[in-house]
Structures are given as structure tokens and as C-alpha cells.
Amino acid sequence: MRVAIAGAGNVGRSIASELLANGHQVLLIDRDPRAIKTESVPDAEWLLADACELSSLEEAGLDSCDAAIAATGDDKVNLVHSLLAKTEFGVPRTVGRVNHPRNEWMFDDLWGVDVAVSTPRLMCALVEEAVTVGDLVRLFQFRKGNSNLVEMTLPDDSPAVGQRVGALTFPPAVVLVAIIRDGRATAPQRDAALEGGDELLFVTDPEHERELAELLTPNHVRPSVIDNTVGI
Secondary structure, X not given: OEEEEEOOOHHHHHHXXXXXXXXXXXXXEEOOHHHOOOOOOOOOEEEEOOOOOHHHHHHHOHHHOOEEEEOOOOHHHHHXXXXXXXXXXXXXXXXXXXXXXXXXXXXXXXXXXXXXXXXXXXXXXXXXXXXXXOOOEEEEEEOOOOEEEEEEEXXXXXXXXXXXXXXXOOOOOEEEEEEEEOOEEEOOOOOOEOOOOOEEEXXXXXXXXXXXXXXXXXXXXXXXXXXXXXEO
């Protein structure tokens, strides 16, 4: 897979290194000469150019890319690059980095963004997931369907503690996908008993999130689910 990354800062270079390690081809684009540090990612292609100019993207061969990642620190640049990649060059998949939460609403298909990654919201979600016990935390939204990835760490007083997974009746459109215990994730087994402190990951219809929370922790339910959604 060939991937173009707009923005060769720390974020862009880190993404490039991971993609190269997984066997993909990577093109890094940046208009700042100081960002062109070819020795930092020697296996990538590098282009000193404006990622929002059609001529530069034509030179980059963006139409031959399978994915375009807008990873600059400027939301306006990320939106324009995503829009051009999608509408002018027909890139099948675009990913846009959101730097400021107030701009999240613009990162959608109208601007050519298939996947929006909000750095502040992602960090908040990870913090909530790490420290919250007894509350349902919404982590990710699957934009291609009406489903969310949610997490709950079971408190010791949950009525689900000691119950077999197969004995629990979850709401419709709720699927338990993993149980994390002692730092290890396992696939849920019908005869496995839940324990206090278990971290449960569900894919669920948003309409049934509160019902799920009431089932697992009726004494902990907040007025609404903690929403730290990152769209994917």
C-alpha cells in the first residue's frame, strides 16, 4: 500500500516509521525545509512542497496512493489536503488529524475525511479508560455503521461479578468482544466467570449503551455515558 502523509513533523514521521515497518510505501510531504529530515526516516520518499497545492500533489503522484494522511498541526491544512486527496485525486481512504476539539465537526465526508483522529479526545478517552471504574466509557465510533466501541471496568459490587458470561443477557445489538484481566486480553467464553476489576470491551448500538450500563452497574450509572468518542 502506498500512503502519502502531509506533515513531516514528529507525528508524521512516527506514522511513517510504523507504516514502513509494516511493509508499506510512504511519501512524506512538507513545505518547511526544516521538516525535511530524510535521515530520520530514510526509507520514505520525501517531497518539499505545499500539500494544499494541486501542482504539488500531482508531482507527488497522489492519484497512485491508497491512503492519504493529513497529519499537520494546522486543521485548515488537514481539511484542504483531505478534500483535494478525495475529490481531485480519488484517494480511496483519507485520515485527518484534528488538533483543536472545536474543529471536530468539520472533519467529515463533506471535507473528504473518512477517518478523523482527534488528539485531545483520544488522550481524554485513554485517561478515562485508565482511571474510571463502574462507568461506561465510549471510546470509538465506527462511522461506517451505527456502532460504538465502549469500555467498562467492573467494580467489585457489580451484579455481574461471579456470573458466567453465558448467563448474562445483554441488550440487543450489544456484543462483548474482549475481557482484559491482569493486563491480558482474552476472547469471552460462555463459561468464564467475571471478576471485579475486569475491563470489558463491547461493540454496541448507541441506543442501548445506557441499558448496558444499568445491567452491569446499576448503582454507578451517570445521567449519560462518558463520551470520549474518536471516529474511525
